[in-house]
Amino acid sequence: MAAIETPVAKRLKTIKHVIIVCSGKGGVGKSSVSVQLALSLYASSPIARVGILDVDLTGPSIPRMLGLDGRGVLQSSEGWVPVYADGSETRLGCMSVGFLLKRREDSVVWRGPKKNAMIRQFLSDVRWGELDYLVIDTPPGTSDEHLSLLEHMAPVHSRLSAVIVTTPQAVALMDAMKCLSFTRTVNLPVLGLIENMSGYVCPCCGEVSNVFSTGGGQEMARQEGLTFLGSLPVDTELVTLLDAAEAAMPEQAADEPPRRTERTFRLIDQYQQTSSSKLFKPIVERLINALAGGGVGGDETVQA
Numbered sequence: 001m002a003a004i005e006t007p008v009a010k011r012l013k014t015i016k017h018v019i020i021v022c023s024g025k026g027g028v029g030k031s032s033v034s035v036q037l038a039l040s041l042y043a044s045s046p047i048a049r050v051g052i053l054d055v056d057l058t059g060p061s062i063p064r065m066l067g068l069d070g071r072g073v074l075q076s077s078e079g080w081v082p083v084y085a086d087g088s089e090t091r092l093g094c095m096s097v098g099f100l101l102k103r104r105e106d107s108v109v110w111r112g113p114k115k116n117a118m119i120r121q122f123l124s125d126v127r128w129g130e131l132d133y134l135v136i137d138t139p140p141g142t143s144d145e146h147l148s149l150l151e152h153m154a155p156v157h158s159r160l161s162a163v164i165v166t167t168p169q170a171v172a173l174m175d176a177m178k179c180l181s182f183t184r185t186v187n188l189p190v191l192g193l194i195e196n197m198s199g200y201v202c203p204c205c206g207e208v209s210n211v212f213s214t215g216g217g218q219e220m221a222r223q224e225g226l227t228f229l230g231s232l233p234v235d236t237e238l239v240t241l242l243d244a245a246e247a248a249m250p251e252q253a254a255d256e257p258p259r260r261t262e263r264t265f266r267l268i269d270q271y272q273q274t275s276s277s278k279l280f281k282p283i284v285e286r287l288i289n290a291l292a293g294g295g296v297g298g299d300e301t302v303q304a
């Protein structure tokens, strides 16, 4: 007798790669790396279709960073329609609990079972369609959200992998080690490690200076036999861009059909002009290479 296809399996079978973005510590830039990853994968080919799912249920920041705050999710006969951040309305979709809250300042105070149910609903009810990449932004540490994701996805999708984000400081690296240990315990393959806030991009000349320590992530990758995907410096241009997305977004009622906004289109183009985007390109090339099973170039650094 043929096995019954679960709703999650049905949704995930049209998604080629699922990339779970994790960090041991909060505030290391995991959400901004997730957004940059989605934007860079989107730009990596004129036909790449990318989804970004925000399962940081208590602190959803992806809608704000993508300039989609205040947008509502539409329910169609085929499920929840993602909020699209691009003009094509098929190539860069986003889903977050942030779209389901009445006001963006409302907080989500849920216990494990409710979080688990929400994540199952995200995985089974969102109409992503065909996707090349689904990037999942998770809360810091290893929490109920991570366990729920794996519980629902691991049995039905063979191309799940993780990217670990850290900053170079010792405390962040210690927590990144815990995150790595978690991925090993649950047999989640790690594509590599990104060292964020590694050095500083001068807003005047674009020069990268090492004002704080750097290289801790690269060293951890070397010691643990992980691929070092690259370093990203502190970039004030990036913060301005992601914060401006918040300020420019008009509020929209949850039952109103999603509106395209000029601001979001501009964000996609403007990101491509930033130093961070240029530094992210080789990271994405390595990641795509790793996903294709080609391996990547060891522990060389990407930072300019």
Ligand SMILES: Nc1ncnc2c1ncn2[C@@H]1O[C@H](COP(=O)(O)OP(=O)(O)OP(=O)(O)O)[C@@H](O)[C@H]1O
Pocket (backbone or CB within 6 Å): 023, 025, 026, 027, 028, 029, 030, 031, 032, 033, 056, 059, 061, 138, 139, 140, 196, 197, 232, 233, 234, 235, 236, 238, 239, 242
């Ligand atoms: N490379 C960077 N340069 C400058 N600012 C950055 C960089 N990376 C992240 N930031 C900023 O640092 C702050 C925290 O980033 P972010 O929300 O991405 O972290 P996080 O690890 O997802 O945090 P948490 O999950 O704990 O909420 C944000 O204001 C973000 O814009």
Ligand code: SF4
Pocket (backbone or CB within 6 Å): 202, 204, 205, 206, 207, 209
């Ligand atoms: S060259 Fe040095 S001092 Fe001058 S703007 Fe750039 S980083 Fe700042």
